[in-house]
Amino acid sequence: MSTIALKVNGKDVSAEVEDRTLLVELLREELKLTGTHIGCDTSQCGACVVHVDGVAMKSCTMFAIQADGAEIRTIEGVAQQGALHPMQAAFAEHHGLQCGFCTPGMIMTAIDMVRRLGSDLDEATIRHELEGNICRCTGYQNIVKAIQAGARAMASQ
Amino acid sequence: MYQTRYHRPGSVAEAAELLSKAEDGRYVAGGHTLIPTMKHRLAGPSDLVDLSRLSELKGISEKGGTVTIGAATTHYEVASSDAVRKAIPALAALAGMIGDPAVRNRGTIGGSLANNDPGADYPAAVLGLGATIHTDKRKIEADDFFTGLFTTALEEGEIIVKVSFPVPKKAAYEKFHSAASRYALTGVFVASAKDGAVRVAVTGAGANGVFRAADIEKALSGKASSDAIDAVSIDPSGLLSDIHGSAEYRANLVKVMAKRAVDAIG
Ligand SMILES: Cc1cc2nc3c(=O)[nH]c(=O)nc-3n(C[C@H](O)[C@H](O)[C@H](O)COP(=O)(O)OP(=O)(O)OC[C@H]3O[C@@H](n4cnc5c(N)ncnc54)[C@H](O)[C@@H]3O)c2cc1C
Ligand code: FES
Ligand code: FES
Numbered sequence: 292m293s294t295i296a297l298k299v300n301g302k303d304v305s306a307e308v309e310d311r312t313l314l315v316e317l318l319r320e321e322l323k324l325t326g327t328h329i330g331c332d333t334s335q336c337g338a339c340v341v342h343v344d345g346v347a348m349k350s351c352t353m354f355a356i357q358a359d360g361a362e363i364r365t366i367e368g369v370a371q372q373g374a375l376h377p378m379q380a381a382f383a384e385h386h387g388l389q390c391g392f393c394t395p396g397m398i399m400t401a402i403d404m405v406r407r408l409g410s411d412l413d414e415a416t417i418r419h420e421l422e423g424n425i426c427r428c429t430g431y432q433n434i435v436k437a438i439q440a441g442a443r444a445m446a447s448q
Numbered sequence: 449m450y451q452t453r454y455h456r457p458g459s460v461a462e463a464a465e466l467l468s469k470a471e472d473g474r475y476v477a478g479g480h481t482l483i484p485t486m487k488h489r490l491a492g493p494s495d496l497v498d499l500s501r502l503s504e505l506k507g508i509s510e511k512g513g514t515v516t517i518g519a520a521t522t523h524y525e526v527a528s529s530d531a532v533r534k535a536i537p538a539l540a541a542l543a544g545m546i547g548d549p550a551v552r553n554r555g556t557i558g559g560s561l562a563n564n565d566p567g568a569d570y571p572a573a574v575l576g577l578g579a580t581i582h583t584d585k586r587k588i589e590a591d592d593f594f595t596g597l598f599t600t601a602l603e604e605g606e607i608i609v610k611v612s613f614p615v616p617k618k619a620a621y622e623k624f625h626s627a628a629s630r631y632a633l634t635g636v637f638v639a640s641a642k643d644g645a646v647r648v649a650v651t652g653a654g655a656n657g658v659f660r661a662a663d664i665e666k667a668l669s670g671k672a673s674s675d676a677i678d679a680v681s682i683d684p685s686g687l688l689s690d691i692h693g694s695a696e697y698r699a700n701l702v703k704v705m706a707k708r709a710v711d712a713i714g
Pocket of ligand 3: 386390391393394428
């Protein structure tokens with residue numbers, strides 16, 4: 292067991308973890324932040340994507356202890372002062388989800404997409420960028436629309 | 449996942465020492481091969497020695513016709529590097545085709561080469577460009593580095609520190625993705641060196657991992673045009689055959705991807 296200190300959604304957190312504990316396990320089981328999901332055991336589905344020091348990563352494919360000293364943001368931490376993040380609002384408005392299981396990972400990936408590529412995203416770019424996020428319900432059409440609109444809304448914010 | 453002990457060394461020398469003392473230790477860099485393998489209990493290292501934060505293993509530089517990339521540099525850093533994009537655009541493009549954005553944000557070139565997956569992309573660039581692998585002990589030429597499926601010339605505990613790529617006159621990489629995994633079902637890297645020599649490296653197809661397609665190299669040395677590849681016949685007997693494609697299918701893909709790469713070079 293080791294003690295680690297990190298920042299999660301702006302709050303200082305210290306936790307006792309086994310060396311083999313995955314970051315997603317720390318988030319869900321210790322910190323009770325169950326918005327970050329686990330959809331596979333092959334690092335392929337993207338349901339677990341969070342931001343580590345501002346960069347999108349699969350929290351199922353890193354150890355909690357590797358995040359010692361890092362700043363983590365999860366889906367629970369993107370709304371500000373009770374108002375949905377523009378990307379969350381766009382998913383609601385454009386019906387970018389059905390069961391919602393993939394949605395936290397989609398939104399964290401989409402925010403990272405805007406950070407890297409800017410807010411003017413065409414459909415082909417968005418589809419290519421979503422290669423690591425699997426949705427079993429929607430057929431992606433409305434997810435792509437939501438990300439396009441959410442990206443624009445982020446720019447005008 | 450089995451229990452393991454995690455170590456964060458402060459230097460390459462300390463990392464090597466920690467590994468030598470471990471009962472059954474492994475280095476971890478991006479973890480994007482090792483961690484899934486540990487989850488499936490196909491690996492159960494007693495100790496993990498983390499290389500991902502060592503500044504000695506990071507960074508990209510370009511000097512005197514050589515691009516040098518630290519082993520712990522991520523796929524995203526290579527894909528978005530101005531120096532790599534300018535000197536060897538095909539290498540930056542290849543890094544940008546690995547997996548998906550989150551994989552690229554963590555996976556590293558050193559981990560990819562040490563792992564030598566038969567469907568991995570970087571081995572094609574390293575072999576196609578005739579790069580040199582620098583370890584904490586010696587230099588290894590690309591032609592001597594890849595020794596078979598998931599095996600390399602690295603000795604127990606040896607650490608890849610950096611990889612240096614000679615800047616070619618022109619180069620291109622064409623990849624046929626596995627739709628499910630994003631790995632290369634077949635990928636072909638074609639490079640024409642400053643001295644005119646042409647190298648063609650194939651990943652995804654070989655039953656022993658990445659290899660140089662000598663017959664295609666010969667055909668292109670006379671005439672660097674994709675028509676020259678039509679006459680080459682690729683023997684399927686040394687190629688992989690699995691649920692994604694037969695050896696004959698891959699033999700055809702080798703030619704198709706090689707032709708596309710030559711056309712892309714122009
Ligand atoms: C969903 C998914 C899709 C992927 N798609 C692709 C793809 O399309 N193409 C592709 O090429 N790859 C793909 N990968 C693999 C990815 O590129 C890995 O990041 C890479 O193969 C391993 O690098 P790593 O840094 O993650 O290594 P790790 O998993 O940390 O380590 C892998 C091995 O290398 C050893 N090692 C690591 N660094 C060093 C070093 N400096 N010196 C000596 N040994 C070292 C470790 O001990 C371990 O045995 C994919 C992975 C995932 C999860
Ligand atoms: S849980 Fe599927 S990629 Fe992390
Ligand atoms: S909305 Fe159900 S998995 Fe995407």
